[in-house]
Amino acid sequence: MKIAVTAKGEGLSAEVDERFGRAACFVLYDTETKMVRTIDNGQSVNAAQGAGIQAAETIARQGAECLITGHCGPKAFRTLSSAGIRVYNGAAGTVAQAIAALEQGSLAKASAADVDSHW
Amino acid sequence: MTVAVASGKGGTGKTTVAVSLALSREEPALLLDCDVEEPNANLFLSPAIEDTLPVEMLVPEVDAARCTGCGACSRACRFHAIVSLGTEPLVFPELCHACGGCVLACPAGAIREVPLCIGVVERGRAGPLAFAQGRLDVGHAMAVPVIRALRSAVPPHGFTIIDAPPGTSCPVIASVHGADAVLLVTEPTPFGLNDLALAVGMVRALGLPFGVLINRSDIGDNAVRDYCAHEMIPLLMEIPEDRRVADAYSRGIPAIEAVPDLLPRFHELADRLSGLRAGRGAGVAG
Numbered sequence: 001m002k003i004a005v006t007a008k009g010e011g012l013s014a015e016v017d018e019r020f021g022r023a024a025c026f027v028l029y030d031t032e033t034k035m036v037r038t039i040d041n042g043q044s045v046n047a048a049q050g051a052g053i054q055a056a057e058t059i060a061r062q063g064a065e066c067l068i069t070g071h072c073g074p075k076a077f078r079t080l081s082s083a084g085i086r087v088y089n090g091a092a093g094t095v096a097q098a099i100a101a102l103e104q105g106s107l108a109k110a111s112a113a114d115v116d117s118h119w
Numbered sequence: 120m121t122v123a124v125a126s127g128k129g130g131t132g133k134t135t136v137a138v139s140l141a142l143s144r145e146e147p148a149l150l151l152d153c154d155v156e157e158p159n160a161n162l163f164l165s166p167a168i169e170d171t172l173p174v175e176m177l178v179p180e181v182d183a184a185r186c187t188g189c190g191a192c193s194r195a196c197r198f199h200a201i202v203s204l205g206t207e208p209l210v211f212p213e214l215c216h217a218c219g220g221c222v223l224a225c226p227a228g229a230i231r232e233v234p235l236c237i238g239v240v241e242r243g244r245a246g247p248l249a250f251a252q253g254r255l256d257v258g259h260a261m262a263v264p265v266i267r268a269l270r271s272a273v274p275p276h277g278f279t280i281i282d283a284p285p286g287t288s289c290p291v292i293a294s295v296h297g298a299d300a301v302l303l304v305t306e307p308t309p310f311g312l313n314d315l316a317l318a319v320g321m322v323r324a325l326g327l328p329f330g331v332l333i334n335r336s337d338i339g340d341n342a343v344r345d346y347c348a349h350e351m352i353p354l355l356m357e358i359p360e361d362r363r364v365a366d367a368y369s370r371g372i373p374a375i376e377a378v379p380d381l382l383p384r385f386h387e388l389a390d391r392l393s394g395l396r397a398g399r400g401a402g403v404a405g
Contacts, residue, residue: 049260050199050214057193060204075211083204 001031003102004064004085005095010038012096018070021052027095028062031103052076052117060085068098074113089114121279122392123298125322127314129285131304132334132358135368137282138163139375140302141248143385147277148248153294154284155238155253155265162371164245172240174253174268176217176261177232183207185229195224213260238265240272249276262290270294278389287321295322299396301329302355302388307339312346319352328395330355332388355391356384 006023007014017023022045028037039062044051052072056079059067066086080087088107091098101107124137134152138160141150152158179192179201186207193203200215201208208221212235222230238255253269255262262284270293283294295301301322305311315331322329331347336357347354358364358374358381367377375381 047199050211053199053202053211053214057199057202057204078209079202079204082202082206082209 001066002062002064003029003031003066003068003099004059004062005029005091005098006067006069007038007095012036012094012099014038014095016068016070016091016093016095016098018092020067020069020072020076021047021055023055023069026055026059026062026064028059028064029095029099050075053079056080056083056085066102068102068107071115072110072113073115073117075117077110077113120300120393120396121275121281121298122389123281123283123295123301123327124304125283125291125295125301125318126285126304127287127316127318128305128311131285131306131311132332133285133304134160134163134282135364135374136302136304136332136334136358137280138373139381140385140388141278141280142373142375143382143389144248144278149273149276149279150245150248150250150282151269151273151279152250152252152282153266153269153290154282155255155262155269155290156284158252158254158282160282161250161252163373164248164250165371166243166245166248166250168241168243170242172242172268172272173236174238174240174265175234175236176215176264177219178212178215178217178235179208179210179221179230180233181208181210182229182231185227187227187229189226191224191226192221192230195220201230213258216261217264237261238268240265240269242273249273263293266290266293270297287317291318291321292325295325295327298327300392301327302332302392303329304332304334305343306335307333307341307343309340309342311339312343315343316346319350328398330391330395332356332358334358335360353391353395355395356388358384 005027006017007025007027008017044054060083068088068091087110152160190203192201198214237259242251251273253265305315330353337359364374
């Protein structure tokens with residue numbers, strides 16, 4: 001399974017970025033191969049509008065099946081849902097800690113956006 | 120003669136100036152409030168609205184039966200208003216700029232455009248002054264179609280004054296476009312100067328004759344005057360800080376009614392604006 005985690009920097013030791021659409025980076029982690037890859041989200045960070053939608057497109061194209069982040073707004077949630085990506089909110093600490101929390105089942109799967117647009 | 124009253128910074132007195140300039144005219148005059156996100160000239164004029172026109176924009180609608188999920192629409196849209204991730208596209212009308220690009224890009228002919236009502240144009244009169252304003256509905260973000268609808272529904276008539284929104288973005292450009300002269304209202308503060316310089320860049324790029332009005336001219340510092348002198352920008356009027364103007368503003372009374380001494384000064388302002396227009400192409404715009 002490919003997991004995307006919003007992060008303030010590169011790799012597993014980076015701090016989780018609680019924003020989704022305007023997160024600095026996405027750290028992609030493949031639970032089978034243990035491969036880690038960081039992709040820059042600068043394009044969405046600087047978007048005037050639609051950052052969440054663009055970020056959702058980005059991680060969908062990378063084949064992510066699951067997203068770990070702090071919060072997720074309505075347009076992003078709708079786009080992620082249409083791509084079949086499961087959303088886990090409320091993550092904190094490092095990317096590695098967030099992935100461990102997901103694997104231990106301590107993150108709850110979101111069924112709707114937990115914040116308004118542009119929170 | 121069409122004068123657009125604009126500013127980089129908000130809250131410098133655009134509406135105060137636009138309303139007073141409109142009320143100072145003896146010939147037929149028209150005020151267009153193009154600040155469609157928050158039109159407020161009506162608070163000072165209490166116009167009688169005679170008709171209301173809906174403003175629609177065209178947004179995509181996808182026929183699921185014909186869509187192949189190829190994603191061409193999604194790649195064509197710079198605004199992420201239509202998104203396909205190998206599935207039937209999601210449409211976000213609030214982000215759509217109504218360019219029709221997705222319709223052209225769709226190889227399956229699965230997208231058609233449908234009207235979405237985003238606001239209104241209201242036309243009326245405030246005594247001898249013709250008045251019109253646009254109002255963007257709450258929850259919509261696209262001011263430009265409302266401004267364009269307002270300007271095409273109400274062509275210039277006599278001395279026409281356009282009250283533009285603040286800033287230098289698309290709604291401002293849609294408001295000042297085609298004006299004979301632009302009056303940039305600022306305040307003599309570092310914030311006023313910073314945003315004035317941005318607005319000057321905008322009107323220069325548009326090639327429009329323009330001049331500056333310094334409101335509350337006896338506060339702050341001299342940097343705006345120095346900037347105008349250095350850039351050879353005509354300083355058309357200064358309005359000193361006056362408690363009577365602020366007091367009247369708080370009660371919806373135009374400055375020119377509260378301080379009748381301003382009337383001849385607004386006549387001079389109109390003459391200077393006409394002069395800018397006459398000097399067009401002769402380097403007056405800097």
